[in-house]
Amino acid sequence: MLKQLQVDFYQDVLNPKNAKNYLANGRFTAVDLMHVYHNNYFSNLTSALEKTYSCVLRLVGKKFFNMLAKDFIKKNPFKNRQYD
Amino acid sequence: MVGKINNYGIGLRHQHLQQVIDEKPNINWFEVHSENFFYDNLASYQLEQIAQNYPISLHGIGLSLGSGDVLDKNHLHKLKTAVDRFSPDLISDHLSWSSINGHYLNDLLPVPYTQESLNNFVNKVKQVQDFLGRKILIENPSSYICFKDSNISEWDFFAALPSLSGCGLLLDVNNVYVSCFNHGYKAQDYLNCIDAKDVKEIHLAGYTEKKLEQGTILIDDHSKRVSDEVWDLYQKIIQKIGNTPTLIEWDTDIPDLSILLDEAKKAQAVLDA
Numbered sequence: 258m259l260k261q262l263q264v265d266f267y268q269d270v271l272n273p274k275n276a277k278n279y280l281a282n283g284r285f286t287a288v289d290l291m292h293v294y295h296n297n298y299f300s301n302l303t304s305a306l307e308k309t310y311s312c313v314l315r316l317v318g319k320k321f322f323n324m325l326a327k328d329f330i331k332k333n334p335f336k337n338r339q340y341d
Numbered sequence: 342m343v344g345k346i347n348n349y350g351i352g353l354r355h356q357h358l359q360q361v362i363d364e365k366p367n368i369n370w371f372e373v374h375s376e377n378f379f380y381d382n383l384a385s386y387q388l389e390q391i392a393q394n395y396p397i398s399l400h401g402i403g404l405s406l407g408s409g410d411v412l413d414k415n416h417l418h419k420l421k422t423a424v425d426r427f428s429p430d431l432i433s434d435h436l437s438w439s440s441i442n443g444h445y446l447n448d449l450l451p452v453p454y455t456q457e458s459l460n461n462f463v464n465k466v467k468q469v470q471d472f473l474g475r476k477i478l479i480e481n482p483s484s485y486i487c488f489k490d491s492n493i494s495e496w497d498f499f500a501a502l503p504s505l506s507g508c509g510l511l512l513d514v515n516n517v518y519v520s521c522f523n524h525g526y527k528a529q530d531y532l533n534c535i536d537a538k539d540v541k542e543i544h545l546a547g548y549t550e551k552k553l554e555q556g557t558i559l560i561d562d563h564s565k566r567v568s569d570e571v572w573d574l575y576q577k578i579i580q581k582i583g584n585t586p587t588l589i590e591w592d593t594d595i596p597d598l599s600i601l602l603d604e605a606k607k608a609q610a611v612l613d614a
Contacts, residue, residue, distance in 0.1 A: 258457060258490075259409040259452075259453065259455075259457050259458055259461060260409030260410070260441065261409075262409075262453060262488070262490070263408060263409050263438060263441040263450075264441055264442060266441075266450065267441050267442075267444055267446060270446055270448075270450075278489075279488055279489055279490070280486050280487065280488065280489060281486075281487040281488060281489045281491070283486075283487060283524070284525075284555050284556050285485075285553055285555050285556070285558065286555070287486075289553050289554070289555070290485050290486045291486075293485045293551075293558065293560065294446075294448060294450065294485070297448050297560075297562075298446055298447060298448055301447045301448065302447060304593075334444055334445075335444075335445045335446065335447050336443070336444075336445060
C-alpha cells in the first residue's frame with residue numbers, strides 16, 4: 258500500500274494535471290499542491306544543469322536554457338541520489 | 342574529530358569551501374550534505390581540510406528512509422565511507438522519501454502517517470544505525486499535502502521515532518512553522534509532543550510565500566533570511582529545551598558567507614539570552 262501510493266505520487270509529480278485521489282481535502286486543489294512538488298523537481302534539476310552547462314546558459318540565456326532543461330529532464334528522468 | 346558540535350553553525354555549500362579554508366571564519370561548526378562528499382574529488386579534499394579545524398555534521402538527503410523500497414546498500418556504503426573519512430560529530434537524514442522503483446525525485450517528499458509507514462521508517466533507521474554503528478538524527482519535514490490515509494499526527498509520528506528506533510531528533514523550526522501554516526496546525530501542539538532530551542540539533546532557514554487562487558502557501562526553499570515568526574518560535578523552543586546546537590541553512594540563491602555568519606550570530610544571541 259505504501260509503495261503503490263509512492264508510485265502514484267511519483268507519476269503525479271511528473272504530471273500534476275492527472276493527480277490521483279489520495280490527498281485529504283484542504284484549502285488547495287490536488288493539482289495545485291502537486292504542482293508545488295512538480296516545480297521543485299524541475300527547479301532543482303534545472304539549477305544542477307545550469308551549474309554543469311554554465312557556458313551554454315550564458316550563450317542562450319536563462320529563458321531558452323530553462324525550456325531546454327525542462328525538455329531534457331522530461332526525457333531523462335533523474336537516476337542519481339547526489340544533490341548538487 | 343576536532344571537538345563537539347555546540348552553539349551555532351552554518352550549512353556549508355561548494356561556493357564557500359575555499360573561502361572557509363582561507364579565512365577560517367569564527368563559527369563553531371559546519372554541516373554539509375553527505376551525498377556531495379561521496380566521491381574523491383576537490384570538494385572532498387577541501388572538506389577534509391575544514392574538518393581538521395571545525396566539527397562537522399553530515400546531513401543526508403538521499404537515504405530515502407520513508408520509501409517502500411528496500412534500503413539502498415550501495416548508498417549506505419558510500420555514507421559509511423564518508424563517515425570514516427570526515428569523522429562527523431553528527432549524522433542526520435530526513436523524515437521523507439525521495440526514490441521509488443529506481444526513480445529519484447531529488448526532493449524530500451512526505452510520507453503518509455500510518456502504522457505501516459511508521460514501521461517501515463523505524464526499520465530503515467535501525468538498519469542505518471546498525472550499519473554505521475552509531476545513532477543518527479531524523480529531521481521533521483515541511484509539507485504541502487496531507488494524505489487521506491494518514492491516521493497519526495505528524496508530531497506524534499515524529500516524536501515516536503527516538504523510542505522506537507533509538508535515533509535522535511533534528512528539529513527544523515522553519516519546517517514546523519511552514520507545515521503548521523500550510524495545514525492549519527498549532528505549532529504549540531507540535532512542540533508539546535517533542536521530548537527535549539531527544540532534540541540534538543535545530544535547523545533555521547527562510548521560506549517563500551506563494552499566492553494561489555485559494556490563499557497563500559509557504560514553500561520551504563531555504564532562499565531567504567530566517568523570518569521573524571520563525572525567530573520567535575525558535576526563542577520559545579530554546580526557552581523550553583535549553584541550549585541546543587543550531588544551524589542556519591541556505592540552499593537557494595546562496596548569499597555571501599558574511600550574511601550566513603550574520604544570521605548564525607543571531608541564533609547565538611538567542612542561545613546566550
